[in-house]
Amino acid sequence: MKALAVASKEIRQILRDRRTLSIVLFVPAFFLLLYGYALNFDIRNVPLAVQDNDRSSASRGVISAFVQSGYFALVQDVPSSLDVVGVLDRGDARAVLVIPGGFGRDAARGEPTSLQFIISGDNANTATTVMGYAVGLVGAISTRYEMQAGVVAPAAPLLTAETRVWYNPELRSTYFLVPGLIAYIAMLTAVVSTALSIVREKEVGTMEQVRMSPVGPFAYVVGKTVPYFCVSLVSSMGIIGLSMLLFDLPMQGSWAMLLLAVSIFLVGALAFGVLISTLAETQQVAFQVALLTSYLPTLMLSGFIFPISSMPVVLQTITYAVPARYFLIALRGIVLKGVGLEVFWQELAALVVFAAIVLSLASLRLRREWGMGG
Amino acid sequence: MRRVLHLVRKEFLELRQDPRLFGIVVLAPIVQLTMLGYAATTDIRDVPIVVVDEDRSAASRELIERFEASETFVIVDTVSSFTEIDRYLDHGDAWMALAVPADYGERVRTGRPAQIQVVADGTDANSTNVALGYARGLANAYARELAVSQGRGTRPAISADIRVWFNPGLESRVFMIPGILALVLLVVTTNLSSMAIVREKELGTLEQLNVTPLARWELIVGKLVPYAILGMVDALLVVAVAVGWFEIPLRGSLALLLVMCLVYLLSTLGLGLFVSTVSRTQQQAMMTSSFFFLLPMVFLSGFIFPIENMPVVIQPVTYLIPLRYFLVILRGIFLKGIGLEVFWPEALALLAWGLAILTLATLRLTKRLA
Numbered sequence: 001m002k003a004l005a006v007a008s009k010e011i012r013q014i015l016r017d018r019r020t021l022s023i024v025l026f027v028p029a030f031f032l033l034l035y036g037y038a039l040n041f042d043i044r045n046v047p048l049a050v051q052d053n054d055r056s057s058a059s060r061g062v063i064s065a066f067v068q069s070g071y072f073a074l075v076q077d078v079p080s081s082l083d084v085v086g087v088l089d090r091g092d093a094r095a096v097l098v099i100p101g102g103f104g105r106d107a108a109r110g111e112p113t114s115l116q117f118i119i120s121g122d123n124a125n126t127a128t129t130v131m132g133y134a135v136g137l138v139g140a141i142s143t144r145y146e147m148q149a150g151v152v153a154p155a156a157p158l159l160t161a162e163t164r165v166w167y168n169p170e171l172r173s174t175y176f177l178v179p180g181l182i183a184y185i186a187m188l189t190a191v192v193s194t195a196l197s198i199v200r201e202k203e204v205g206t207m208e209q210v211r212m213s214p215v216g217p218f219a220y221v222v223g224k225t226v227p228y229f230c231v232s233l234v235s236s237m238g239i240i241g242l243s244m245l246l247f248d249l250p251m252q253g254s255w256a257m258l259l260l261a262v263s264i265f266l267v268g269a270l271a272f273g274v275l276i277s278t279l280a281e282t283q284q285v286a287f288q289v290a291l292l293t294s295y296l297p298t299l300m301l302s303g304f305i306f307p308i309s310s311m312p313v314v315l316q317t318i319t320y321a322v323p324a325r326y327f328l329i330a331l332r333g334i335v336l337k338g339v340g341l342e343v344f345w346q347e348l349a350a351l352v353v354f355a356a357i358v359l360s361l362a363s364l365r366l367r368r369e370w371g372m373g374g
Numbered sequence: 375m376r377r378v379l380h381l382v383r384k385e386f387l388e389l390r391q392d393p394r395l396f397g398i399v400v401l402a403p404i405v406q407l408t409m410l411g412y413a414a415t416t417d418i419r420d421v422p423i424v425v426v427d428e429d430r431s432a433a434s435r436e437l438i439e440r441f442e443a444s445e446t447f448v449i450v451d452t453v454s455s456f457t458e459i460d461r462y463l464d465h466g467d468a469w470m471a472l473a474v475p476a477d478y479g480e481r482v483r484t485g486r487p488a489q490i491q492v493v494a495d496g497t498d499a500n501s502t503n504v505a506l507g508y509a510r511g512l513a514n515a516y517a518r519e520l521a522v523s524q525g526r527g528t529r530p531a532i533s534a535d536i537r538v539w540f541n542p543g544l545e546s547r548v549f550m551i552p553g554i555l556a557l558v559l560l561v562v563t564t565n566l567s568s569m570a571i572v573r574e575k576e577l578g579t580l581e582q583l584n585v586t587p588l589a590r591w592e593l594i595v596g597k598l599v600p601y602a603i604l605g606m607v608d609a610l611l612v613v614a615v616a617v618g619w620f621e622i623p624l625r626g627s628l629a630l631l632l633v634m635c636l637v638y639l640l641s642t643l644g645l646g647l648f649v650s651t652v653s654r655t656q657q658q659a660m661m662t663s664s665f666f667f668l669l670p671m672v673f674l675s676g677f678i679f680p681i682e683n684m685p686v687v688i689q690p691v692t693y694l695i696p697l698r699y700f701l702v703i704l705r706g707i708f709l710k711g712i713g714l715e716v717f718w719p720e721a722l723a724l725l726a727w728g729l730a731i732l733t734l735a736t737l738r739l740t741k742r743l744a
Contacts, residue, residue: 019658034674034688043683088539089712091702094682114535121538122709124546126680129504131538132511139514162489165506166463168496176499188664196657204576283656284569291561292402295664300413305678307501309469310419315412329466332497339464 002215006223010197014227025235043129049076049093051084058104062115065141066097071133088120095119095130107145167336174247179331180304182236182262183324187298189232190266192290194225194273199286202277217370218363225270229263236262240335252338261334264348265327268355269294271362278365298324326350377588381596385570389600403558403608407615410554411547418504419445424459424468425452431479437490440516441472446508463495470494470505485524540709551622552704553677555612556697559635560642560671563605567646568659570597571739576655590740594732598643602636605643609635616708625711634703634721640728641696648731651738671697699724 014021048066052059066072075093078084084096098116106113117134121127168175201207210220240258243249251258272294280286300306301315302324308316319325326347333339333347341348423441427434441447450468453459462468473491481488492509494502574580583593609632616622624631645667653659673679674688675697681689692698699720706712714721 017655017658019653019662034670034691043680045682047682089706089710090716091706116535116537118537118539120540122540122705123549123680126683127538129507132507135511136514139518162491164491165494165496165502168499168502172499175497184669188661192660192664193657196660200576200656282573284566284573287565287569287656287660288402291565292405296406296410296561299672300410303498305500306413307418307498309422310501312412315409318409333464333466336497337464343465 002219003222003226006215006220007226010224010227013197014231021231025231025238043126043133044070045073046071046095046126046130046133047075047093048072049078049084049087049096050074051078051080051082051096051098053080053101054099054103056104058107059099062099062103062141063097065137069133069137071130071137084118088118091120093120094126095134097134108148110146110148172247174243175249175336178239178243178249179328179335180299180302182239182331183265183298183302183304183327185235185239186232186262186266186269186327187294187324189228189235190225190269191273191276191294192287194228194270195276195280195286195290196283197228198224198274198277199280199283203282211370217366221274221362221366225274228273229266229270232266232269233259233262249335250338251335253334253340257340258331258334261327261330261348261351264351264355265323268323268351268358271355271358275358275362275365278362278369297322301325302328304328323351323354326354377586378592378596378599381588381593382599385597385600389604400604400607400611403562403612404615406558406561407551407554407612408619410558411551411616411620418501418508420448421446421470421501421505421508422450422468423447423470423472424462425449426454426456426459426471426473427452428454428456428476429474429478430454433479433482434474437474437478437516438472440512441509444508444512446505446512459493463493466495468495469498469502470509472509482520547620548622548709549705550678551616551620552708553701555609555616556638556700556704557672557677558612559605559609559638560697561668562608563601563639563642564646564649564663564667565660566604567598567601567643568649568653568663569646569656570601571647571650572653572656572659590736594647594736594739598647601643601646602639605639606632606636609639622708624708626707626713630713631704631707634700634707634724637721637725637728638696638700641724641731644728644731644735645696648735648738651735671695674698676701693723696724696727699727 050063050066052063063074067074072095076087078087078096084098087093087096096118098118100113100116103113103115115138117131117138119127119130119134201210215223240249240251244251273290276286276289276293280289298304301308301311301319301322303319304324308319308325311319330344330347330351333344337343425438425441427438438449438452442449447470451462453462456473459468459471459473463471471491471493473493475489475491478488478490490513492506492513494506494509496502571580574583588596613624613628613631617624646663649659649663649667653662671677674681674684674692675695676692677697681692681698684692702720703717703724706717710716
């Protein structure tokens with residue numbers, strides 16, 4: 001088995017490079033920990049500045065209602081004489097609450113008055129959520145005054161929406177990170193590492209020796225890729241194991257199915273790495289090509305960070321060419337929903353098709369490069 | 375100085391020799407910005423929902439109409455029993471289910487409190503969170519309207535007068551694109567410079583450079599200047615696309631923006647160089663910069679996820695990330711039209727970061743070559 005000889009050489013090389021190995025095996029787990037704690041989708045403690053032009057017990061009541069809600073943290077008291085523009089410009093606060101003079105008097109009589117709430121809209125998502133909080137709080141304060149003034153009788157709201165979240169009831173960020181992180185690592189080790197490791201032989205000149213040896217192109221490629229396949233597989237399983245241990249990630253589906261999905265994805269990715277290696281003469285070019293065609297799309301166009309349904313139609317079409325898109329659906333299905341093949345067979349089929357296309361392209365290019373015609 | 379210029383020429387010659395790399399370095403940032411400019415939207419739009427209408431009354435249809443009419447939701451199907459939603463959520467055909475109970479119309483007509491149920495798929499926690507917020511808001515607004523129309527409620531005594539500054543349309547693109555500019559610059563320059571020295575090491579030409587009369591700093595300056603020039607060309611291209619194509623308002627000064635880009639390049643190039651000095655192979659350099667620098671910069675800099683939202687223990691970590699400072703500066707110049715008088719602390723931090731990493735890289739390189 002000539003492939004075995006190439007593989008054992010590659011394994012020795014990987015083992016000698018302790019850092020790359022530990023980056024692939026352990027660092028993802030460490031980052032999962034860090035991001036798992038760091039990324040919090042609950043928006044709380046929004047820095048709030050207040051300009052109280054009334055300074056009555058009523059206005060103080062409004063401020064304390066905002067602070068006690070837990071959604072806002074009071075960071076600044078802007079004097080009436082000062083303009084609130086500077087506060088948002090400097091980014092000291094994300095929102096400013098302006099209470100008009102005479103607010104307490106009007107509110108006590110039940111006369112219409114308004115509270116001004118200015119939000120820094122630079123982060124549209126946060127701003128929308130904060131806006132929702134503010135409207136809710138002001139509504140509650142208003143109802144209290146209306147009741148005191150006898151305008152309305154206390155009543156339950158006419159319509160309430162009871163919300164429930166399936167598969168991830170606490171909306172934990174880890175659950176959303178795990179599948180994406182696995183795809184990211186697979187892309188790095190399978191596509192980029194494989195491409196670089198082959199192109200390096202070209203750059204350093206050892207490729208000539210390999211071609212002179214009795215090892216054929218296919219034995220060479222198999223030998224080169226199998227070690228990366230194993231490393232990526234171990235790394236992915238490690239991530240899932242750790243998340244189950246530390247973040248109570250539910251493993252709803254079957255492990256066999258998971259292995260199958262990860263393996264198919266990896267085969268496609270490795271073939272893609274080989275394809276890139278046949279297109280580049282230097283590692284710098286190989287890396288830039290890999291970056292553009294697999295690394296960034298995996299991060300940005302797969303639905304990992306940004307939802308595909310919100311993208312423009314043209315871009316949505318492009319995402320069909322990103323294998324990570326299918327992989328994420330399958331992985332989320334297996335790990336979080338516990339569904340089986342009957343649900344995501346289309347995604348798996350797409351991954352198989354992708355792998356087949358890339359494999360044949362790669363072998364075509366490889367034949368040409370090794371001077372075997374084609 | 376002449377010697378540095380010679381080295382700069384050598385680097386440019388090498389870049390020219392590899393036309394593919396040259397093309398990629400110029401084209402890649404534009405492709406990335408255009409692609410990411412469209413993809414990187416955190417606006418939630420067209421969320422597919424499935425509706426369970428067990429009531430089938432005029433009132434329930436009116437409520438469903440509200441969801442249909444909003445830009446946030448798209449109704450993919452209407453079913454008659456609650457158990458049917460499993461299939462939609464399992465398959466991912468719908469992200470959310472809206473269930474209207476059988477007694478809904480009766481309750482609303484007689485003024486008794488009614489409840490609707492919203493079930494969401496939490497696998498994409500981030501988007502789900504936002505979509506749920508929209509659904510609640512929609513229900514609340516509709517409830518108030520119902521109450522007023524039935525004469526049971528009044529217009530609220532205290533109303534919230536809400537104004538959104540800097541980005542009144544609440545478009546996430548306006549927020550994301552300056553960040554993408556920073557990310558694209560980082561990806562291109564850090565990766566190129568991280569491979570620059572390792573490449574010579576791998577090919578064995580570093581020895582040759584070592585025996586030339588070049589001083590260490592000359593070697594470094596000569597290595598970095600070409601990439602800095604490329605980086606500035608990229609910066610100009612990307613700003614042109616952001617303003618010209620995506621119509622992102624540039625409210626501050628363009629000159630200041632470019633100067634700050636240059637300061638930022640100090641840190642990205644310095645970072646690449648540092649990675650270069652601690653790596654033996656280009657593969658290793660790529661892994662190190664991708665994992666230790668790129669990923670944290672995407673997640674912990676405030677690029678997508680706001681820093682103030684992170685736990686207090688994690689927040690200090692973000693001060694180590696140069697992108698954090700550059701994002702404040704970029705968004706300040708683009709969206710707020712502010713200048714150094716406001717963000718001088720960030721500018722100073724960015725400069726200090728760049729100088730520190732460059733010094734560190736120089737020291738490491740000296741040690742290695744000695």
